[in-house]
Amino acid sequence: MNFRRKNIKKQHCEVIVGAQCGNAVLRGAHVYVPGIVSASKFMKAGDVISVYSDIKGKCKKGAKEFDGTKVFLGNGISELSRKEIFSGLPELKGIGIRMTEPIYLSPSFDNVLPSYLFLQNLPSVVVTHVLDPQPGEKILDMCAAPGGKTTHIAALMHDQGEVIALDKISNKVEKIKQNALLLGLNSIKAFCFDGTKALKLNTVKDAEGKPPFLPESFDRILLDAPCSGMGQRPNMACSWTLKEVTSYQPLQRKLFTVAVELLKPGGVLVYSTCTITLAENEEQVAWALRTFPYLQLQPQEAHIGGEGMVGAGLSLEQLKQLQRFGPSVVPLRGTDIDSLRDARIEDMIWLANKDCIGFFIAKFIKCKST
Known part of the structure; x- marks a missing residue:
């Protein structure tokens, strides 16, 4: 069950993710590096980031800003800098943004007792x-x-x-x-x-x-x-x-x-x-x-x-x-x-x-x- 949080302050530093990644975030996931489409120019590891989803797929990979149709998903802490995210290294598949203020209260259960639990609707x-x-x-x-x-x-x-x-x-x-x-x-x-x-x-x-x-x-x-x-x-x-x-x-x-x-x-x-x-x-x-x-x-x-x-x-x-x-x-x-x-x-x-x-x-x- 998901409850919408109100009055989350949007940040100047932004990350744009794809629609599939955005749906996962709405349901409690963090943002993983492969799902990130663009990031603000000077984004560093540890920055507070506002995460948006490009629902029409119009944002270009690696863009520094995006003015198209986007949906706010909440705020998080960047685990990597913009340069690291778009370095092209194939091994970068982990968490890129750790969500701290998602708009829906649907906490992530990723890797919580994985040998005992399988989360389902x-x-x-x-x-x-x-x-x-x-x-x-x-x-x-x-x-x-x-x-x-x-x-x-x-x-x-x-x-x-x-x-x-x-x-x-x-x-x-x-x-x-x-x-x-x-x-x-x-x-x-x-x-x-x-x-x-x-x-x-x-x-x-x-x-x-x-x-x-x-x-x-x-x-x-x-x-x-x-x-x-x-x-x-x-x-x-x-x-x-x-x-x-x-x-x-x-x-x-x-x-x-x-x-x-x-x-x-x-x-x-x-x-x-x-x-x-x-x-x-x-x-x-x-x-x-x-x-x-x-x-x-x-x-x-x-x-x-x-x-x-x-x-x-x-x-x-x-x-x-x-x-x-x-x-x-x-x-x-x-x-x-x-x-x-x-x-x-x-x-x-x-x-x-x-x-x-x-x-x-x-x-x-x-x-x-x-």
Whole structure:
């Protein structure tokens, strides 16, 4: 949960970062050197710096000033001088600006007990409990990077069984492997592989257990599908086009079809997104129930989010079995942290459960063989 700080004094010395880096800062990160686009002419290590994000990507690398559209992110202390930042040395990848006064009170947990903790948003924790993995099972995480849900699945199974994690981007797969190693989880096997091609079309069994896989190979499958990401917050700007948003539905259906084929009869399939559109959520559930009559929608435990959204032709009972999260507590907008210092811990927990990213969860069971 993020609370906006007020009355932060802007400094004359400025650093401009890219939009991706800016979003990370809004969510509690420090500014790392690769994210810095420009810095004031005489910036030295130890200076108090105002950090801005170039949301339109117009600032030139290495510029000494920038008058274009920029969003203030807060103040920090420079770890390096301007000359060091733009020296071109490839080994400079650490913290460039240590944020001391971010505009949102969302503290960084970077490297805090890394062998024990993996920080996730509330709905991302809930979705793994909804999947309810059991020791000894074979489970597929189809779109797994960076591995938060994957490692949570393995932990809930007490690291007993097999967790297959797929992602089609190699450096993201390496991140999954690193996280599994860091947390001491041996049940995870991560592969660089496109989930849409994970179903083996012939009947020759692969003795090495690598993708693609034979039909009905998995006890449970998590499809945390690629989506428009419109539930991510805080965010600086909404730049989605209609074409971009509508492009995800066919991909999600292709992945879902493969997941159904790979699931054993009696197995559980959980579909989730971090977006808020009807087309990527409830409409996908309605399509799945029409397309695969042997799938049944299931109630979810834990269920602490809201019900599904009307408009996709689902019954009221079906909508109650779905789970939506979002920033539903309107009075929190503009709230200053000082006004919450005397709040009861119970109230703070309630607010945290309500004021979160947009997220959607649906749980299915496969009643018979395809």
